[in-house]
Amino acid sequence: MSLLRLESISRHFGSLVALQDVSLEMAAGELRAVIGPNGAGKTTLFNMVSGFFPPSSGRVFFEGQPINADRAEARVRRGIVRTFQITEIFHELNVYENVCVAVETAAGLNSRPWVSRETATRVRRRIDELLALTGLAAKADRVASELAHGDQRVVEVAIALAMRPRLLLLDEPTAGMGDEETDRMVGLIRRLHQEQHLSILFIEHDMDIVFGIAQRITVLDQGRILAEGSPAEVSANEKVRAAYLGEAA
Amino acid sequence: MQLLLFNVFNGLVIGMFYALMALGLSLILSLNFTINMAHGGFLIVGAYLAFTLNPYLGFWGALVAGPLCAAVLGLVVERLLIKPLYKRNEPLYSLLVTFGLALVIQDVARRIWGPQGLPFSIPEALNSPISEALFFITGYRALIVAIALIAAIALFLILQYTRLGVRIRAGTRDLETVAALGVNIYVLRALNFGLGCLFAGLAGVLAAGQLGLIPTMGESVIMPSFVAIIVGGVGSLVGSILGGLIIGVAAGVMTTYYPAASEAVIYLIMAVVLVVRPRGLLGQEGLFE
Amino acid sequence: MNRKIAALAVLWALLATAPWWLPYVGGYTQLGSRVLIYALATMSLNLLLGFTGGLSFGHAAYFGLGGYGAGMTLKYLAPSTPLALLVGTLVGGAAATLLGPSVMRRRGIYFAMITIAIGQLFYFVAVRWNEVTGGEDGLAGYSRQPLHLGGWTLPLDDTAFYYLVLVCFAASVGIIGLLLRSPLGRTWVAIRENQRRAQFLGLTVPLYVWASFAISGTLTALAGALNALLNNFTSPQDLHWILSGNFVIMVVLGGMRSFWGPLAGVIIFLVAQDYLSSLTENWMTFIGIIFILVVLLFPRGLLGMLRSRLQPK
Numbered sequence: 004m005s006l007l008r009l010e011s012i013s014r015h016f017g018s019l020v021a022l023q024d025v026s027l028e029m030a031a032g033e034l035r036a037v038i039g040p041n042g043a044g045k046t047t048l049f050n051m052v053s054g055f056f057p058p059s060s061g062r063v064f065f066e067g068q069p070i071n072a073d074r075a076e077a078r079v080r081r082g083i084v085r086t087f088q089i090t091e092i093f094h095e096l097n098v099y100e101n102v103c104v105a106v107e108t109a110a111g112l113n114s115r116p117w118v119s120r121e122t123a124t125r126v127r128r129r130i131d132e133l134l135a136l137t138g139l140a141a142k143a144d145r146v147a148s149e150l151a152h153g154d155q156r157v158v159e160v161a162i163a164l165a166m167r168p169r170l171l172l173l174d175e176p177t178a179g180m181g182d183e184e185t186d187r188m189v190g191l192i193r194r195l196h197q198e199q200h201l202s203i204l205f206i207e208h209d210m211d212i213v214f215g216i217a218q219r220i221t222v223l224d225q226g227r228i229l230a231e232g233s234p235a236e237v238s239a240n241e242k243v244r245a246a247y248l249g250e251a252a
Numbered sequence: 253m254q255l256l257l258f259n260v261f262n263g264l265v266i267g268m269f270y271a272l273m274a275l276g277l278s279l280i281l282s283l284n285f286t287i288n289m290a291h292g293g294f295l296i297v298g299a300y301l302a303f304t305l306n307p308y309l310g311f312w313g314a315l316v317a318g319p320l321c322a323a324v325l326g327l328v329v330e331r332l333l334i335k336p337l338y339k340r341n342e343p344l345y346s347l348l349v350t351f352g353l354a355l356v357i358q359d360v361a362r363r364i365w366g367p368q369g370l371p372f373s374i375p376e377a378l379n380s381p382i383s384e385a386l387f388f389i390t391g392y393r394a395l396i397v398a399i400a401l402i403a404a405i406a407l408f409l410i411l412q413y414t415r416l417g418v419r420i421r422a423g424t425r426d427l428e429t430v431a432a433l434g435v436n437i438y439v440l441r442a443l444n445f446g447l448g449c450l451f452a453g454l455a456g457v458l459a460a461g462q463l464g465l466i467p468t469m470g471e472s473v474i475m476p477s478f479v480a481i482i483v484g485g486v487g488s489l490v491g492s493i494l495g496g497l498i499i500g501v502a503a504g505v506m507t508t509y510y511p512a513a514s515e516a517v518i519y520l521i522m523a524v525v526l527v528v529r530p531r532g533l534l535g536q537e538g539l540f541e
Numbered sequence: 542m543n544r545k546i547a548a549l550a551v552l553w554a555l556l557a558t559a560p561w562w563l564p565y566v567g568g569y570t571q572l573g574s575r576v577l578i579y580a581l582a583t584m585s586l587n588l589l590l591g592f593t594g595g596l597s598f599g600h601a602a603y604f605g606l607g608g609y610g611a612g613m614t615l616k617y618l619a620p621s622t623p624l625a626l627l628v629g630t631l632v633g634g635a636a637a638t639l640l641g642p643s644v645m646r647r648r649g650i651y652f653a654m655i656t657i658a659i660g661q662l663f664y665f666v667a668v669r670w671n672e673v674t675g676g677e678d679g680l681a682g683y684s685r686q687p688l689h690l691g692g693w694t695l696p697l698d699d700t701a702f703y704y705l706v707l708v709c710f711a712a713s714v715g716i717i718g719l720l721l722r723s724p725l726g727r728t729w730v731a732i733r734e735n736q737r738r739a740q741f742l743g744l745t746v747p748l749y750v751w752a753s754f755a756i757s758g759t760l761t762a763l764a765g766a767l768n769a770l771l772n773n774f775t776s777p778q779d780l781h782w783i784l785s786g787n788f789v790i791m792v793v794l795g796g797m798r799s800f801w802g803p804l805a806g807v808i809i810f811l812v813a814q815d816y817l818s819s820l821t822e823n824w825m826t827f828i829g830i831i832f833i834l835v836v837l838l839f840p841r842g843l844l845g846m847l848r849s850r851l852q853p854k
Contacts, residue, residue, distance in 0.1 A: 053741065079743030091741070093734035095798075104731040106744045112724040113749070165741060285658075287650050336837060344596050344652045344837045348793065351786045352832025359825040475661045475782075482658055486651055516669065519662040526643045526655065538680075 004067045006031040006170055006202050007052065012061035014047055014226075021047040023226040025061070029170075029204060029219075034196040036213045037206045039223035040246070045206045046088060048223070049172050053085045054078040061126075066169070082169030086159045088178060088206075094148040098139050101147055101158055102130050105165035129165070136199075137161040137191060154185030160191065171195070173205035185187060185209070189216060214238065222246075253344065256508045263504015265393050265462070268400040269455050271496030273477035274484065275404060276451030278492040281481070282424040283444040286334060286346040291452050291477070293357030298322035298453025299460040299469065300365055303372055309434065311375050315399075315457050322453025323446040330445035335438065354470075362467040372460035396458050403454055404493055407447075408430025411489075420444055424487070476500075479522045485535025494533060552801075556707060560700045570699040572815075573770065576807055577703075577710045578768050583791045583803035585760035588717055590789065591797035592726065593753040594733030595644070596653040599660025600788050603758040604781030606633040606663060609674060611794025612775040615683035622686045622697065626709070633762020634755065636663075641751040648736065656842045657782060664780040670804055679776030680769075697770075706767050713760050718800065720756070790832050796842030805843050 007029040014022040015027040022044045029035055031062065037045050051058055054075035063070050065081055073081070093101050106129045107113060112122070142150065147158055156176060163171055177185045181192050193216050195201045207213050213220060213234070220237045222229040230240045237243055273291060280288045288294075302318030309317055333353065337345045378391035383441045400456060411417035419440055423430045431437045459469060475500060484495025506514040555562075559573040582604050611629030618624070644655050667674045674680055687696040688705070695701055720726050728749055728785040732739045739746055769775045778784065787810070795806025813831065817824035839846065 069841060075740055076743045076745055079741060085741060087737075087741075091735055093731055093738065095734055100727070102607040104727050104739075105742055108722040110743060113728040114725055114752075116720050116723045116725050118724060141680065162738070162742070175727060281650065285650065287653055333833060333837070340840070343653065344590075344789075344793075345840060347596070347598060347650070348786070348790060348836045349833055351790075352829040352836070355783070355832065356826050359823050359829065360604055363826075422670030466643060475658070478654060478658050478661070482654065484652070512669070516666060518664060519658075522658055523662070530643065530646070 005029060005064075005100055006033070006066060007204070008064040009052075010062045010064070012048075012058045012063065014044075014051055014056070015059045020226050022051070022058070025223075025226070025228055027221060027228065029202070031169075031202050032196075032200055032222070033218055034192070034203050034204070034216060035219045035221060036217035037204065037223060038208070038210075038213055039229070042225070043223040044226040045223055046174060049085060049174050049204075049206065053083055053172055059177060079166060082167065083172065084163045084166045084168035084170070085172035086156070086163055086174055086176065086243075088174045090152075090155045090159050092147050092155060092159050092162060095146065097144050097146050098134070098150070098158055098161075099130060100141040102133050102139075102161050102165055102190065105162040106130050106133070109166045133161050136164065136194075138187065147169065151184070153180045153187070154162050156184075157188065157191065158179070160188075164195070171201050171203045173203060175206050175208065176210060177207065185212070198239075256505070259504040259508040260501055261389060261393070261504070262507070263501040265396055265500070266503065267497040267500020269473055269496075270476045270480045270500050271460055271493040272400050272403065272455040272458075273473050274480035274492035274496045275407065275489060276448035276455075277474075277477055278448075278481055278486075279420075279451075280445055280448040282487060282489075283420055283427075284334060284346070284448075285338075285343055286319055286445075287343070287352060288445075288448065289347060289350040289449075289474075290329070290353040290357060291350075292320045292474035293354045293361075294326060294449040294452035295456035295459070295470040295473060296357060296361050296467065297325055297456070299372075299456030299465050300361055301453075302457040303365075303370060303460060303465055306373060311373070311461075311482065316465050318457040319450045319453035322376070322456065323450035326449025327442050329449075330442045334445065335441070338441075345481040358467055365465070366468070367467060370465040372464055374461040376463075392461055396462065397463050399454070399458060403451065407451075407489070416440075416443060436502050456470055476518055479518055482522055482534075483532055485532025488532070488534040491532055491534035550624045552838075553586065553711075555788075556701040556710075560703055567779065570703050572811070574699070574767075575805075576811060577706045578764050578771060579788075579807045579811065580711050580804040581713055581767070582761045582764035583788050583795075583807055584714065584717055585757045585764065586788050587792050587797065587803050588720070588729075588760075588791055589753045591799075591802070592721060592733060593729040593750060594736075595750060595754060597656045597754070597757070597785075598653045598789060599656035599658070599782070599785050600761055601780050601782065601784035602656075602660040602663040602760070603633040603637050603761040604768065604784065604788075605775070605777070606636050607762030607767075608769035608775040608779045609667065609680060610762070611766035611769040612680045612683050613673070614684065616680065620686045622688055622705075622770065625685075625770065626763065629766025629769065630759060630763040633765060634759030637758020637762070638751075638755040640758075641754040642747075644754060645747040645751040657785070660780065660782055660785050664777055664782070667777040667780050675776075677777065679774055681774050684773040685770040702771065706771070709763060709767060711773035713763060717760070721800065725749075725752070726832075744808075769797045786832075787828075791834060792842075793840065794835050794842055796844030796846075796848070797852065799842070799844040799848060802844040803841055804820050809843065 005028045009025055009027040012022055012025045037048065039045055050056060052063065054073060057071060065083060065087060070078060093104060106126055112118060114118050134143055137160060139161060142154060147155060177188050180188060189212055192203060196203055217234060219232065220234055221231045222237060224246050229246060230237055230243045277288055277291050279287055291340055298318040298321065301321040302314035305317050306314040333349045334346055337424065375394055378395055381390050411421055419430060419435050423437065423440055427437060480495035481492050483498060484491030499521055502517050502521060503514045506517045559571045563573050565568055586597060586600045591599050607629040610632035611625040612812060614625040614628040636678035640659055644652050647655060668677055685697045685702065687694050697705065728744065731747055732749055736746055768779065791810045792803045794809055795804065796802030814828060817827045
């Protein structure tokens with residue numbers, strides 16, 4: 004049983020066709036990249052999988068279950084967690100508080116007007132765990148809006164991790180980052196995949212990163228799947244080279 | 253039957269006022285992202301300045317001058333008070349600012365022109381009914397309906413066919429892109445605000461001729477205008493007009509059968525809309541959510 | 542941390558002894574009660590406004606409902622102060638709870654618009670329903686009754702009433718504080734900070750907004766009920782949109798993001814209002830100017846500014 008299966012997904016916005024007959028299957032534990040030129044439909048795909056809007060036609064299956072009717076909140080509870088192209092975190096809270104909200108949400112504590120000391124300790128431990136995993140421990144009490152861009156994106160990943168994702172969607176995780184920050188993020192993604200055995204689907208423009216860590220690559224172009232396969236297969240694919248890798252390859 | 257017609261027409265006239273105000277409010281809501289709590293204040297400005305200028309310019313002159321003054325004041329207000337707040341990205345502040353402005357305008361009006369009602373002289377010719385049978389349709393009331401219609405149609409023509417209008421419409425959809433296309437959105441927003449205030453001022457002058465002037469006149473029209481927008485649907489200009497007419501006529505009809513509840517029916521309609529169709533009759537889904 | 546505790550201790554000490562020192566600064570006990578009542582109303586409003594991000598510009602509705610509920614209980618039901626407070630609070634709270642769904646999915650200006658319209662609806666009812674509410678003239682002919690505690694009767698003169706208000710204030714502040722420090726409170730703040738992120742954490746945002754709206758309305762209603770007992774009078778002015786706006790400006794003036802901000806804002810505003818109205822007939826103009834200046838120049842409010850001064854960078 005695959006983790007995520009898209010069956011002939013299409014998505015229109017009026018007369019604009021963003022996705023056309025996209026079928027995709029992703030196994031658990033996979034680290035897959037989605038690449039394609041701008042406007043290819045990558046973010047639309049993410050929006051569709053995460054429940055931002057439903058497909059115009061076609062079906063989405065998660066862990067064998069049809070989830071077309073599930074709204075965003077329900078999908079998160081199934082374990083589909085995403086980060087956004089434009090960092091979506093709680094800007095005026097500090098890093099600790101950002102992660103705290105996510106941890107408490109994952110533990111179902113949101114509506115509690117009070118928690119026991121025991122629970123509070125468990126929460127604290129989990130937060131520390133996540134901060135350590137993402138390398139944010141030293142910045143725990145910095146206000147999110149004051150962090151460097153790269154750090155903010157790491158915070159967003161930490162928040163996503165707190166939700167114990169069964170499928171992590173990373174929308175251009177290294178966007179806007181300098182070399183050092185990029186290396187850090189890539190290292191984090193690799194660790195999450197190899198040590199935490201997370202299933203990760205990520206959109207990326209930097210081909211070095213894509214071919215560096217991805218197990219499988221899906222190439223989108225103008226709303227359709229152009230190619231799919233291992234990095235070797237994709238880089239050898241004629242259509243892909245022509246459409247996308249042309250100049251660089 | 254005659255009574256019903258009488259009240260329906262009354263309701264139509266009042267509905268026109270609500271519609272005019274709602275139209276202006278809606279414009280400002282859509283492009284300036286502000287709830288202009290001072291809209292009633294601009295109504296007062298239009299009315300009282302028309303009153304002051306009436307002796308010099310005559311009725312028709314004042315009819316033009318009043319709204320223009322309101323519009324100019326609107327431009328000034330937008331520049332000084334609203335513009336600094338856009339970058340804060342928090343609608344609370346512009347609401348509070350227009351709120352404060354509303355208090356100031358009402359008080360200043362009271363100071364300058366006094367708290368009592370003042371009469372507004374209209375040309376004698378307009379005082380008489382236009383026909384025997386339809387005695388309640390005085391020339392003036394017909395004028396109100398006519399001018400309101402003309403103003404609304406003019407607005408739609410402007411929005412549809414002029415450069416300014418197209419930019420305003422585009423701006424309500426995606427201000428960023430409009431700015432990226434090189435349009436000066438500061439000017440655009442200022443003009444939009446002025447336009448909205450123009451309508452308030454127009455409603456003020458027309459109301460003055462019908463009901464006379466009193467410092468609280470703005471207040472009594474602004475709340476039903478809100479309801480008109482909610483009923484007609486936020487984000488829809490046609491909706492605002494429709495909303496205004498609906499509640500005006502409903503109130504008029506109610507006056508025929510159960511006068512005490514005539515104002516209540518406005519809020520009743522609003523309550524029903526909020527429960528049954530929260531986005532309003534012609535409102536767009538997801539706007540301001 | 543110690544500074545905070547010390548400041549709080551001083552604050553409560555001052556509040557507890559107010560009837561004694563107020564006259565020395567030109568005040569009087571009734572003013573103290575008024576400040577506490579308004580502080581309660583605005584701190585509850587801030588739960589929704591500053592901490593959940595809900596722009597309520599119609600909170601006077603719940604304040605007034607609390608007032609009418611209390612007044613009408615005393616006038617028509619039973620001469621019992623506790624009952625009056627209870628009924629007033631419940632009436633306002635019920636209204637907020639029932640109306641929550643109409644605003645909980647909205648944000649920003651549309652949220653504000655609906656709250657304004659709702660506020661106006663209640664004002665209109667209060668003004669028109671003459672037989673029951675006394676109409677424009679307001680609801681009079683009742684007064685706060687002595688408290689019967691066990692076998693002991695406590696007449697509620699100005700000072701005793703002040704302490705009743707203080708007790709209610711303290712209890713409510715305690716509740717608000719507890720809530721804001723809990724996971725629920727953090728959820729509200731998260732919603733305020735980034736609703737989309739909250740949604741994509743799996744939170745059903747409207748439900749939390751509803752809860753915030755309901756709780757906030759209930760405590761504001763309590764303030765309104767106390768207000769009715771303070772004045773032995775309730776009028777449509779207690780439901781008016783101007784009062785709603787005043788509540789908001791008091792919150793902003795003191796500092797929207799701070800817990801005690803509203804109290805500071807209330808003190809500044811009421812003192813300013815008192816002073817201005819004794820000075821000039823056109824004090825409304827100056828209040829309006831205060832609104833404008835605060836928004837343009839001091840949007841973070843008094844405590845907001847103090848906090849950024851004291852914050853180590």
